[in-house]
Amino acid sequence: MSSSPQPAPSAQTLLSIRSVAKRFGNREILKRISLDVAPGEFLTILGESGSGKTTLLRLVAGFEQLDSGEIWMADQRLDQQPPYRRPVNTVFQNYALFPHLSVFENIAYGLRAAKTTNGEIPARVTQALDMVKMGEFIASPPSRLSGGQQQRVALARALVNRPRVLLLDEPLSALDANLRRQMQIELKSLQREVGITFIFVTHDQEEAMALSDRIALLRAGVLEQVGPPREIYGRPKTSYAAQFIGQTNLLPAEVHDGLASSGAIVWRTFEAAGKAMYSLRPECIRLVPVLAQASSDASLARFRGRIRNQTFGGAMDLLEVDCGDSQTLRAKIAAPGPLGGEQVFEFFADDAIRLDDQGGA
Amino acid sequence: MYSRSYKAAVTIPPVLWVTAFLLVPYALLLCYSFWSVTPAKEIVHSWNLKNYLDLFRNSMYPTVLFRSMRIAGAVTLLALVLGYPLAYYLSFHAGGRKELLYQLAIIPLWASYLVRGYAWKTILGTDGVLNGFLQYAHITRYPVEFFLYSPFAVVLTLTHIYTPFTFLPIYASLEHVPRNLIEASHDLGAPPAKTFLRVILPLSLPGVLAGATFAFVLSLGDFLAPLLVGGSSGIMISNIVVTLFGAAYDWPKGAAISLCILLIVVGILFITERVEKRFSFR
Amino acid sequence: MSRSSQRASAPFLKAYAFLVYAFLYLPIIVLVVYSFNGGVGGFPPHGWTLSWYRELGSDGPLWDSVLNSLIVAFAAVAISLSLGLPAALALDRSEFPGKAAFRRIVLLPLILPGIITGLSLLTLFVGIHMNLSLLTITLGHGTALISVATTEIFAGLQKLDRRQEEASLDLGANHWKTFWRITLPNLRVSMIAAALLIFTLSLDEIAVSFFLIGRDNTLPLEIWSRLRRGITPEINAISTLILLFSIVTIVIWYRLRTRGALAEEAAADLVLSTSEGGAP
Numbered sequence: 022m023s024s025s026p027q028p029a030p031s032a033q034t035l036l037s038i039r040s041v042a043k044r045f046g047n048r049e050i051l052k053r054i055s056l057d058v059a060p061g062e063f064l065t066i067l068g069e070s071g072s073g074k075t076t077l078l079r080l081v082a083g084f085e086q087l088d089s090g091e092i093w094m095a096d097q098r099l100d101q102q103p104p105y106r107r108p109v110n111t112v113f114q115n116y117a118l119f120p121h122l123s124v125f126e127n128i129a130y131g132l133r134a135a136k137t138t139n140g141e142i143p144a145r146v147t148q149a150l151d152m153v154k155m156g157e158f159i160a161s162p163p164s165r166l167s168g169g170q171q172q173r174v175a176l177a178r179a180l181v182n183r184p185r186v187l188l189l190d191e192p193l194s195a196l197d198a199n200l201r202r203q204m205q206i207e208l209k210s211l212q213r214e215v216g217i218t219f220i221f222v223t224h225d226q227e228e229a230m231a232l233s234d235r236i237a238l239l240r241a242g243v244l245e246q247v248g249p250p251r252e253i254y255g256r257p258k259t260s261y262a263a264q265f266i267g268q269t270n271l272l273p274a275e276v277h278d279g280l281a282s283s284g285a286i287v288w289r290t291f292e293a294a295g296k297a298m299y300s301l302r303p304e305c306i307r308l309v310p311v312l313a314q315a316s317s318d319a320s321l322a323r324f325r326g327r328i329r330n331q332t333f334g335g336a337m338d339l340l341e342v343d344c345g346d347s348q349t350l351r352a353k354i355a356a357p358g359p360l361g362g363e364q365v366f367e368f369f370a371d372d373a374i375r376l377d378d379q380g381g382a
Numbered sequence: 383m384y385s386r387s388y389k390a391a392v393t394i395p396p397v398l399w400v401t402a403f404l405l406v407p408y409a410l411l412l413c414y415s416f417w418s419v420t421p422a423k424e425i426v427h428s429w430n431l432k433n434y435l436d437l438f439r440n441s442m443y444p445t446v447l448f449r450s451m452r453i454a455g456a457v458t459l460l461a462l463v464l465g466y467p468l469a470y471y472l473s474f475h476a477g478g479r480k481e482l483l484y485q486l487a488i489i490p491l492w493a494s495y496l497v498r499g500y501a502w503k504t505i506l507g508t509d510g511v512l513n514g515f516l517q518y519a520h521i522t523r524y525p526v527e528f529f530l531y532s533p534f535a536v537v538l539t540l541t542h543i544y545t546p547f548t549f550l551p552i553y554a555s556l557e558h559v560p561r562n563l564i565e566a567s568h569d570l571g572a573p574p575a576k577t578f579l580r581v582i583l584p585l586s587l588p589g590v591l592a593g594a595t596f597a598f599v600l601s602l603g604d605f606l607a608p609l610l611v612g613g614s615s616g617i618m619i620s621n622i623v624v625t626l627f628g629a630a631y632d633w634p635k636g637a638a639i640s641l642c643i644l645l646i647v648v649g650i651l652f653i654t655e656r657v658e659k660r661f662s663f664r
Numbered sequence: 665m666s667r668s669s670q671r672a673s674a675p676f677l678k679a680y681a682f683l684v685y686a687f688l689y690l691p692i693i694v695l696v697v698y699s700f701n702g703g704v705g706g707f708p709p710h711g712w713t714l715s716w717y718r719e720l721g722s723d724g725p726l727w728d729s730v731l732n733s734l735i736v737a738f739a740a741v742a743i744s745l746s747l748g749l750p751a752a753l754a755l756d757r758s759e760f761p762g763k764a765a766f767r768r769i770v771l772l773p774l775i776l777p778g779i780i781t782g783l784s785l786l787t788l789f790v791g792i793h794m795n796l797s798l799l800t801i802t803l804g805h806g807t808a809l810i811s812v813a814t815t816e817i818f819a820g821l822q823k824l825d826r827r828q829e830e831a832s833l834d835l836g837a838n839h840w841k842t843f844w845r846i847t848l849p850n851l852r853v854s855m856i857a858a859a860l861l862i863f864t865l866s867l868d869e870i871a872v873s874f875f876l877i878g879r880d881n882t883l884p885l886e887i888w889s890r891l892r893r894g895i896t897p898e899i900n901a902i903s904t905l906i907l908l909f910s911i912v913t914i915v916i917w918y919r920l921r922t923r924g925a926l927a928e929e930a931a932a933d934l935v936l937s938t939s940e941g942g943a944p
Contacts, residue, residue, distance in 0.1 A: 082565075082569060083568070083569075084565050084568075084569075103568065103573070104565070104568040104569050105568045105569070105570075105571045105572055105573050106571075109569075110569055110570065111565075111566070111569045113562050113565070113566060115560075115562060117560065117562040117563050117565070117566040118566075119563060119566070119567075119581060120585075121584045121585060121661070130567070130570050130572070130580075131570035131571050131572075134570055134571035134572040134576065135571050178570070179569075179570075182570065182571070384757050384758065384839070385839060388757075388839045389754070389757065389758035389760070391750070392750040392751075392753040392754040392757070392758060393750070393754040393758050393760050395747060395750055396747045396748075396750050396751035396754060396766075396770070396810070396814075397754075397760075397766060399747050399807070399810070400766065400769055400770055400807075400810070403785065403788070403803065403807040404769055404770075404772065404773070404784075404807060405769065406788060407784030407785050407787060407788040408784050410784065410787040410788055410791055411780075411783065411784045411787055414787055464684045464687065465684075467677060467680050467681065467684070468680075468681050468684045468685075470677070471674070471677050471678065471680070471681040472681070475674055475677060475678065481922075485914075485915065485918060486685065487685070487688070488914070489910075489911055489914065490688045490689065490692060492864060492868075492907075492910040492911065492913075492914045493692055493903075493906075493907045493910060494867075494868040494870075494884060494903070494906055494907075494910070495868060495870060495884075496868075496870060496884050496887055496888060496891070496903075497692075497695060497903040497906060497907060498691050498692070500695070500887075500891060500899060500903065501691030501692065501694050501695040501903075502691055503891075504691075504694060504695070504698060504900075505690070505691060505694055511694055542687065542688065542691065545684070545687075545688060546688070595775075596775065599775060599776070599777065600775075600777055602777065603776070603777020603778070603779055603780065604777060605779055605871070606870065606871065610891070620777065620779045623779060623783070624779070624874075627783060627786070627875070633787075636783070637783070637787070640779070640780055640783050640784075643777065643779075643780060644776070644780055647775070647776055647777070647780075651775065
């Protein structure tokens with residue numbers, strides 16, 4: 022029931038989500054989302070709990086019915102098909118391995134449903150298991166596997182069917198930090214190797230940045246920003262995006278005659294005049310040593326501040342800097358040693374990113 | 383964490399009671415089975431195997447025993463045929479009314495056994511509701527005799543009693559099937575019918591086994607339904623025992639049969655436990 | 665994340681389920697209807713009357729048996745709980761030789777046909793020259809129903825947070841105080857649920873009572889002896905009353921159990937655990 026004209030699917034779009042809306046009872050979970058997924062890309066749907074990211078995934082998988090909109094895969098309409106007829110497979114959050122079947126039978130399950138010949142099944146199962154490095158567990162019951170091992174089996178079980186799109190519902194959230202990092206690397210290289218489109222759902226922004234070709238930031242049922250990680254990080258469009266991904270300082274500023282001023286901090290800008298919100302990443306702020314304080318550069322913005330708090334962080338320290346007028350900035354400085362009192366800081370004016378909204382996430 | 387005296391205090395009284403009121407009685411029953419009764423209706427402690435041998439020599443006992451097993455088998459089968467779909471419907475299709483329907487399903491369990499047996503007597507008799515209805519609807523002209531006082535009546539009554547018994551564990555095991563397994567099965571390409579056969583049914587087998595065991599074992603040893611609605615053709619093995627402990631006054635023989643029933647039941651429990659362990663995947 | 669879970673409609677299954685319910689409730693409905701029936705039997709029922717209920721009122725022996733049943737039921741609850749509680753604690757916290765055997769033996773009376781329990785106890789009472797009476801019936805019920813108490817209380821123990829007891833001990837209370845002030849209150853719901861269940865089971869118990877009866881009848885046995893003599897609609901009336909009472913009791917039990925727990929596990933645990941021969 023979409024009223025806006027939809028672009029024809031191009032060779033660059035495998036999965037097309039068009040104006041999809043979904044509500045549960047009174048709550049609108051997804052509010053007319055449109056998203057195109059390219060073949061072979063690793064797309065992450067990133068959002069807090071309640072943002073609708075899992076619902077969107079389940080709509081693509083077929084476990085929920087959408088209220089309006091359409092989902093297309095190439096030239097086939099997907100949303101009217103039941104899940105067992107979609108060329109899409111899911112890696113579930115709790116793995117959902119069949120406890121009464123061995124690892125082999127778990128993986129063979131989809132092949133059998135597709136009526137693959139008995140001769141072909143063992144070869145493909147072995148191949149899938151080898152891909153996730155679980156070959157030796159081929160006859161085990163799932164109950165004997167650790168969480169990480171079960172997850173690999175779940176992955177193999179989905180991939181063996183050669184789906185056109187693989188959906189992953191926060192698959193790493195139950196793993197401990199080290200295992201998680203390891204699995205992230207393996208997942209990424211696996212996706213490269215296999216070339217299948219991955220749609221990955223997570224609330225962890227670091228994970229999203231590490232894995233994705235593109236990130237779709239979802240907030241309360243609406244897409245906040247979609248783009249490659251570097252782009253979203255370097256050029257966030259809204260204060261929500263700026264704060265959700267990485268850390269930032271939000272600077273409400275007045276722009277006037279080529280200068281933006283926020284409290285005591287002033288920097289050069291070529292943007293339009295008026296009120297605006299700027300985002301400045303903590304790592305863009307540098308400490309100015311006493312000797313360099315005399316010289317200056319128009320492209321740099323300098324300010325004084327008193328260090329309220331210094332947290333040791335190994336490679337970088339996190340400083341809380343009081344700039345007067347109840348304006349506090351966070352700065353990440355590389356191993357400065359213990360500091361104190363007033364210091365001079367600077368940043369490149371271009372590092373202050375103007376946001377599309379006025380702030381107030 | 384718990385002191386020895388604590389453990390002793392909680393362990394000893396129940397163990398003592400159970401020994402006194404369960405183990406000793408079973409042992410006594412065993413002893414009785416080896417004794418004899420004189421024509422003067424006195425029980426003599428002469429240890430012999432005569433009672434057990436009689437069970438094989440007199441063809442009546444095996445006949446009635448096998449009839450009892452056939453009846454118990456029929457009851458179990460029917461109870462499963464009725465109970466499984468009911469449990470499945472409640473678990474997967476009932477939605478918001480699940481709770482209410484569940485309570486409705488177990489209430490008959492709490493209507494007393496006698497009450498229900500008596501009701502079937504009312505329904506099945508020549509003067510009863512079923513016959514009255516059939517004649518009223520001109521389906522039959524004369525009352526059908528065999529509804530009551532027959533093995534048919536016993537099977538019907540016992541099925542009625544034990545269907546909630548099969549329903550309960552099957553429902554519990556169906557509720558325990560993680561719903562994401564069903565989604566996973568669909569996701570992997572298996573339509574609902576295949577999903578039922580390959581995922582839901584296997585995972586519900588423990589419940590089926592439990593319910594079937596209950597229904598079979600309790601039907602096998604039942605003596606009330608035969609007395610109420612069985613007539614002379616519906617006598618089951620426990621009725622023989624009742625008579626032997628009553629009017630016929632041959633306690634040793636009654637004990638011997640009781641022990642046989644006990645052994646059969648324990649044997650069945652043993653087997654189902656083995657089967658359950660083999661297929662259990664917790 | 666809430667699921668909109670669309671229930672696929674399955675009309676045949678729904679109809680089948682309805683038929684099963686009809687089968688289950690047919691005798692019950694017949695019973696209730698005929699308790700108000702003007703005549704004795706026949707179809708269709710005719711003439712609406714309360715006379716059978718009125719006859720109940722003047723039926724002395726029947727109410728005597730009701731009183732007996734109540735006495736036995738209360739006593740059975742007392743016995744079962746006072747033995748089932750330590751038994752559950754023992755199964756949960758103590759290792760002793762024969763523990764596995766004990767667990768199985770305690771559960772036996774639930775799964776064995778009542779005749780076996782009844783007869784074996786009969787031989788015991790005869791052996792110690794005890795006269796059959798309400799006492800023997802009570803002992804029989806109590807013994808048979810210990811496992812009900814054990815199962816319910818054991819389940820309640822699993823839900824108990826151990827650390828509460830550890831905290832109590834840590835703060836200086838001894839085992840007895842801890843039991844009295846921490847463990848027992850937490851088991852209150854389980855014990856009440858068990859009591860209701862045992863009470864209802866005891867009221868309806870006939871198989872075991874059949875063999876242990878003395879001069880005083882319990883209600884089911886009183887009904888039984890009348891049934892042997894012939895059908896009287898009075899029986900319909902008292903049965904309807906029993907049914908009502910049982911329903912109320914069980915609904916209360918169910919509500920108690922559903923407070924923060926999976927309801928179906930309540931009754932089904934019982935059945936499952938007895939068949940597995942192991943603690944739930």
